[in-house]
Amino acid sequence: MQLNDICIHESIFFIHEFRATVFSCFFLCSWVFDRVLPIFFAFFDIPPHLEDSRKKSMNIGLRFLLGVMLLYCFPTSGQQSKSQTDLEYAKSLTFREITTIIGQVSEDTTMVKAYIGVYVDKAIREKEVFEEAHGYTLLSSYEKDEQSKLNLLDKAISLTLKQDSKFFPMLPYFYKGNYYLEKEQYTKSLENFIEALKHSRTKNNLSYQYAAKHNIAIIKGEIGYYQEALEIFKECLDFEKNRENFNPYAYSEILYFLSKNSIRLGLIDSAKAHITEGLSRTKSIYPMLYNKISLEEANFYLHKKDFERARNSVKRVLKNLETSSASKDDRTKILALYYLGRIEEKSGNLSQAAKEYLAMDSISNDTGLKPAEIRNGYVFLINSLTDENKKYQIVNKTLLFDSIISQNGMDVSARIFKVFDTPELLNKKEELINSLNADKKRNKKTIIAILSLLLVLGIVLYFQISNKLKLKQKFEALIVEDEINSISSSKSDEKKSNVRAEKIPETIVNHIMEGLKKFEIEKGFLNNNITSKSLAILLDTNVKYLSIVINDYKSKSFSNYLKDLRINYAIKELRVNKKLRNQYSVEGIAKEMGFNTSESFSKAFKNKTGLNPSYYIKQLTKKEE
Incomplete structure (x- = not known):
């Protein structure tokens, strides 16, 4: 941890007192690692969206330091005075001291929320706006009710919106942006990151500006604007190269996104350079990020039709997921199985491809995670499965999948409808329903449900066709108008002057x-x-x-x-x-x-x-x- 990072971290957490001890900073960092990771990242000039790999790879060393400090700085639990953990006693403590107690009881959510309540009450009583906003931001990370979580962040924003602070209201905006990003609600996520960027510029906080740009670039890549995302990531990479306190994780993660977007743009050679550097920087240090870059390496070899190397890259990732600290990364495991299925499919081993895609689907069902890339796996299963019931389930999943992606603002028609577009999918569904009805009689409730679904789909299809016809008519009218204008080019749009x-x-x-x-x-x-x-x-x-x-x-x-x-x-x-x-x-x-x-x-x-x-x-x- 750099001295500058410590100074920045302490200056926002403890506004009213001189921050005398290194321990308090480390202890608070541990708590934030567990509960409010995005805020921690923002304080340390790290893009707030970073994933659990940073947390897991740093947490062991940090907790070791904390354990040593606890032995020297605090008495054992048996020696502690009861008043130190008493809520009434806590009301007389400083903000720093209350935060230290919160760190001590961080595993007890009920106690943490109670002490944060004391923290907020003290801030309100003493009219300390930033401490109050800080308390709401921390409390939001323990709030299970989603609307209550957002309300707390909105309150932190409204309190500090017109205040002079280097960190507020950007932090709650970052936190809201991450909240919506995790839920793949890209429009709302983008709105919050843009607000964070706007306020970062107003307050001349360069680190926060690039953190916001980084997140915006991630969203652009997710909704299909690869070229725009690529340009922003290049800008972020230049910033990371030249900043005084070089952040190796942030730099490596940008290499990952550069390789990912480059491949999707067909810039294969550029992607390879980023992949090579990224792998060398993350191996044995950042296991989750190393796995993600390894999957892009597999994707690179897949484009080159070097199936053996592609297969080895994916298998390396699956092995790492079984043995390393990154074993909980379900999203990467889903993508790894998808790429393995893709490799088998492209190399002609169709039965093995189906097995990999089914394994992918199983984990996706268990976790609820549905990365956009895996849709082609479902298309393959629809065309290859012989079991009508399974095929029917896969079609339903694919339709739901398409609906979710469309709502999230992705350019669905250009990105994922190339092989199996919606009209074909609806026809396939109708055929499967007829086939299933021939094999098994369905009860009245099921038939009504199917007919209702088909009616809704028919209405949607009608409006799609109607819209296409309107566009076609506009096109024809435009051609005729242009041809007429070409013949009578002397036509003037002038009128008499006023x-x-x-x-x-x-x-x-x-x-x-x-x-x-x-x-x-x-x-x-x-x-x-x-x-x-x-x-x-x-x-x-x-x-x-x-x-x-x-x-x-x-x-x-x-x-x-x-x-x-x-x-x-x-x-x-x-x-x-x-x-x-x-x-x-x-x-x-x-x-x-x-x-x-x-x-x-x-x-x-x-x-x-x-x-x-x-x-x-x-x-x-x-x-x-």
């Missing part, structure tokens, strides 16, 4: 209009750096005159004028330019059209046409075929 434009000399108006015409013909709007000021200079006029003329003669603001020119050009160019359509990504097309980001381009395109650029391109390609 009183504002009439105040400008006619010669100047004509000069500006001629300049705009030339600007449009020469496609000056494709320059992404063009502004009203730069265009005014180009047309030898001023911004005020230019804005008035565009508003009056083009019936739109300058920014909308540029957007319309760019989108109209994009509609036409995508229709006639195969190279632009087939070889450029949406981001690349956006750059070509003068937009700075793919998001701004997509939004402008959607506002203008009612369609997403990707859908428009896809339909153009289909039409051409």
